[in-house]
Amino acid sequence: MDPIANPDLLIQQLKALIANPEVFSTQGTEIIQLSRQAAVALEGPFETFQRLAYSALPLVSARVAQEHNIFQTLVENKDEPTSVAVLAEKTNINPVVLDILLDYLSTQFMVEEVSPQHYKATKLSNILVAPLFIDGVLHFHDNCLPAFNALNYSLAHPTDPRTPFEIGHDSPVDFYTYLESHPIQGAAFHRFMEAQFASLPTWLDVLPFDSEYAASTTPETPTFVDVGGGNGQQCVALQKKYPALQGRIILQDRPAILEKAITPDSVERMPYDYLVEQPVKGARAYYFRQIFHNNNDETCHLILAAHLPALSPSSVILIDDKVLPDAKPATGSVEYTAGLSLAMKAMFNALERREGQWRTLLADAGLEIREIRRYTDFGDSIIVAGRKA
Known part of the structure; x- marks a missing residue:
């Protein structure tokens, strides 16, 4: 083994990063990029396929959790674990289905399972209850996801004059005209666009x-x-x-x-x-x-x-x-x-x-x-x- 390659040391460093990410913030961009490359290098063909096959689920599950106030409920309870039974009562989602959803959300670190059938909020939970991210998830899920799904069809049929958005939504009008008759999606889009640039230079x-x-x-x-x-x-x-x-x-x-x-x-x-x-x-x-x-x-x-x-x-x-x-x-x-x-x-x-x-x-x-x-x-x-x- 290469003496420089020390898996135990790498694992210790990764645990230190997770515990104190601010210490590594000055080189955060490079660390994130290398971590993703390392994950892809380590995964086998089955893991690679699973990552691709379920790649839409983080957005979909986040949209469901926001719509049904799962994140909000966990955030309001702060560090107190919330049971699946309580969440099922508050969300009106079947407990069996909710258990599956929470199981997946925990794999994405959007919630944390602290004991069987009991969950608490994470850093991501708190981020995803902010208005900017509620509007952003709604926009990308409701407006963009059908367009992304139609991109392959559009590229395979270059003579079709419709945009992938129009194909995916089966819409006779363009995106901005579509929003005029879909006020929830339109309001979320405009709020998201305004808010995401609010703190940036102009x-x-x-x-x-x-x-x-x-x-x-x-x-x-x-x-x-x-x-x-x-x-x-x-x-x-x-x-x-x-x-x-x-x-x-x-x-x-x-x-x-x-x-x-x-x-x-x-x-x-x-x-x-x-x-x-x-x-x-x-x-x-x-x-x-x-x-x-x-x-x-x-x-x-x-x-x-x-x-x-x-x-x-x-x-x-x-x-x-x-x-x-x-x-x-x-x-x-x-x-x-x-x-x-x-x-x-x-x-x-x-x-x-x-x-x-x-x-x-x-x-x-x-x-x-x-x-x-x-x-x-x-x-x-x-x-x-x-x-x-």
Whole structure:
């Protein structure tokens, strides 16, 4: 045996990590990646197949446990073990089925069996009762999982014009239109999207908008047009960052979306379909947040073509989206961004783009990238583009 390879020492170190994970946090990303590689290297063919075959169950079982307040009940009881009988009474799930469910949840460390038929909350239990994770699990289970299931069919039938989402849900409409008639899923999605970015930096942290794009404006100047801006969160953030900002701030989206906007009266609300010519001419900035990653290249070209006639020499297009590196990093957020890109394919027949793909996309549309400013470790960036010189 290689003298460096000491299984007993490795086991001791792993136990120490589990007991005090904060000690290892500075190298956490690399340890997680190596641990996963080690698990795959050690498992036999049967274990590998079982891992793949049941890979959907963590999400499914978490959704069931949230829906039936299993996590909430255990968290409320704190360190006091809760019996299956009590949980069955509170959840109205058959005790035999509930026992199987709890058995599986314990294998995923979402609950802990402290004695036969008695369970308590874990670190994951506490995380999964937070509103962000309740909404996130609901969204991925209810909205995305059927789309993921249809991805293989979609790729095997490339002439089918439907997205995997439309196939998986047997839906005649796209994801966002679907949400309008599914208020529970729609509300969870919008809350999840808003909450997951709440603690992260934003484009306003890296782009001094007032000095670079709003200089010498008057109250009549169209200064900021938020295209497809949803409830207007970015308009509100811009005004908060620059309360003395001069000029018109305009929120554009579908009428049904604008009705739910959170913007003050100082923000104009304008119904608009970004596939038709932009009616606001000569604005300093046309801002798109997470619009292009929801669309394939052909549709992105149509969106950009609809805005080219509106651009003046002082106009820019601001694209707030992920810009993935052309060279994949050895460690870091690759799994997250790769999974997200597959999700974009499943939901919209689109993708998260690499920097080279962005440059090609915009160049083909008659635009050039003037700069890219990244503001998170996950590739979130603001792209500043204008007409080709």
